Amino acid sequence: MDDSRAVSGSGYFFLSGRNIFFGPPVAIMTNYLAAYGTISQAAGEAIEQVLILKAKVKGKCFGPSRELQEEVKGIYNRGVEERLHLMVRLIVELGSNRPRRFGVALSQLSLNLGEVADQMIELLYLPGYRNLQKVLLAQLDHLQRTLVYFRKTVTGKEEPTTFNINYLLRDIALAICPFRAEFLPSSDERIIGVAIKEKLDESVPHMVGEPEAMYLALYQIVGNALIAAGSKGTVSLYSKYYDRFKQLQVTVADNGAGIDRLGVLKSALEAEQLDPREAEALRRDTADHNNKIFGLIFKPRVSAFASQNSKRKGIGLVLAHEEVLRHRGKIEVYSKPGRGTTLQIFLNV
Known part of the structure; x- marks a missing residue:
């Protein structure tokens, strides 16, 4: 894709697996409307390529066909990844003038996108992988939803529609951790x-909102639960509809070590999201339900895992919290040391 009409200079930005690489800064553009249009167009073209991939995956019985594997990989590399390069170059360029809007958009685009794409391509070459077609479709749905959400963020266009939260949870369970024992040969x-267990209320009605936004919010919450559970733990997904109150409850629980309260406090202080004078009072809060410390994990740059991995910047839960609030919902947190953490999301349907 020729991007010379939209980008000048030699800057670059690209996603590669779990890393994000920035190149030299590009020249600041003056025609912002043209840039918005180019970003939106590139996102739309990337979505079209993902749809082509989905059609190919749906129409094939996957086996040891190297030709098919290379075809799918080629479409992604040429059709999707090249457009991601263009979009993020423009975002970096425009972000210096509108840092809040484009910083959020960049975070939304980059969260887990490169990792999911790499996993998808790797799965094509795994002999004996069970439910390959189903998992690949779930991962392609993830790419499509992320790109649609990103495009809506950049253009500022909201398109509420009806969706069912159970469908989102099932897709997340397939896409987020494809190397589980239930999919791979025992010798791999x-x-x-880690195990993912589902107990979903089939009476849950459709709700109106932004399905891509709610999907990505839940994806980030489930992703954090997987990290907390560890390689041998369990993450449980529940949904329950209360017809009397017209309220939907979504629960994501893990059996990990629980929230590291002192680690979160330290992270919040380092991120300047907490007044040092308030920290001592928070340390004395020993509640396991909606402890004031727990609320800090939804603040920018505050990580629930800072003590384990300093590279985690606490972006995912911030975006998840914002989207739940935008859908007129709320999140309650339960966490007990040594007993795991439970996040309950309440939405009015």
């Missing part, structure tokens, strides 16, 4: 021992 060294 890539197996991750």
Whole structure:
């Protein structure tokens, strides 16, 4: 894709697996409307390529066909990844003038996108992988939803529609951790021992909102639960509809070590999201339900895992919290040391 009409200079930005690489800064553009249009167009073209991939995956019985594997990989590399390069170049360029809007958009685009794409391509070459077609479709749905959400963020266009939260949870369970034992041969060294259990209320009605936004919010919450559970833990997904109150409850629980309260406090202080004078009072809060410390994990740059991995910047839960609030919902947090963490999301239907 020729991007010379939209981008000048030699700057670059690209996603590669779990890393994000920035190149030299590009020249500041003056025609912002043209830039918005180019970003939107590139996102739309990337979505079209993902749809082509989905059609190919749906129409094939996957086996040891190297030709088919290379075809799918080629479409992604040429059709999707090249457009991602263009979009993020423009975002970096415009972000210096509108840092809030484009910083959020960049975070939304980059969260887990490169990792999911790499996993999808790797799965094509795994012999004996069970439910390959189903998992690949879930991962392509993830790419499509992320791109649609990103495009809506950049253009500022909201398109509420009806969706069912159970469908989103099932897709997340397939896409987010494809190296589980239930999918791989027992001898495969890539197996991750974590289990995902679902108990979804089939009476849950459709709701009106932004399905891509709610999907990505839940994806980030489930992703954090997987990290907390560890390689041998369990993450449980529940949904329950209360007809009397017209309220939907979504629960994501893990059996990990629980929220590291002192670690969160330290992270919040380092991120300047907490007044040092308030920290001592928070340390004395020993509640396991909606502890004031728990609320800090929804603040920018505050990580629930800072003590384990300093590279985690606490972006995912911030975006998840914002989207739940935008859908007129709320999140309650329960966490007990050594007993795991439970996030309950309440939405009015």
